[in-house]
Amino acid sequence: MKEEEEEPCPAFSNALLVVQDVDEEDGDLPQFAQNIYLHVLEVEQDVRPNYMQHYEITERMRAILVNWLVKVHSRFQLLQETLYLTVAILDRFLQVQPVSLSKLQLVGVTAMLLACKYEERYVPEVGDFTYITDGAVTKAQILKMEQLILRTLNFELGRPLPLHFLRRASKVSNRDTLAKYLMELTLLDYNMVHYWPSEIAAASLALSQLLLVALPWSPQQQHYSIYDAAHLKPIMQHIAKNIAMVNEGKTKFQVSCEEQYSRSKRMKISLIPQLNSSIIKTMAAALLSNP
Structure with missing residues (x-):
């Protein structure tokens, strides 16, 4: 006579039930693999702490710029992803390429232009960014800074957000x-x-x-x-x-x-x-x- 199969160890079976599969309803989408890839990418494209040490610009100047970019983002009715990517581009660029205070706003609007090109379906014109700065930066300056940022970041803009x-x-x-x-x-x-x-x-x-x-x-x-x-x-x-x-x-x-x-x-x-x-x-x- 075949012996009855033993019940699974309660501790083991309970452990399996602790974590619900939240990706179950997503079918065959490789959510887990995608999440691992994002973790790898965020490490590769990290921003180091205290990178502005000995810079002309200060953390307060950066905060004022980012706060202004939040307003611009709202004015242009852009996606939330665009705002986060703007700041990511800004910090990743500044930690490699120090700039003077006079160039900080230029870097900010150019970072937003690049983020728009990456995330948005309809991208504001370069002229829109010169207008929003009240003419403080020109189209030519934005286009030149755009090339510099792209070269500095090796054209890698896809940092996880x-x-x-x-x-x-x-x-x-x-x-x-x-x-x-x-x-x-x-x-x-x-x-x-x-x-x-x-x-x-x-x-x-x-x-x-x-x-x-x-x-x-x-x-x-x-x-x-x-x-x-x-x-x-x-x-x-x-x-x-x-x-x-x-x-x-x-x-x-x-x-x-x-x-x-x-x-x-x-x-x-x-x-x-x-x-x-x-x-x-x-x-x-x-x-x-x-x-």
């Missing part, structure tokens, strides 16, 4: 509206340029769900993001610092993305009371006391 990682991660936790606002604030923060896009996305999502539903980072989210809660904590502290600085007016200028996310179109997410909670103040305290 935080949005790419957030889309997949938000399948596990649907808190992406607040996470997008938190991610956009990081664009202004020079002290966060060295974090990989995947880290920014995971930390923004982790903080958004902590604020909205008081849920910790789960094993499933760790599996799909590859980052555990301990790894994300210092990044979340930087994001909390950005929120606190906006709340307390320490940026010294009107933060464009805060204004945009206060509108009904963005669910007025920058106005929610959770952004003034004790969680934010506690997480930001150490960085604000030691800028």
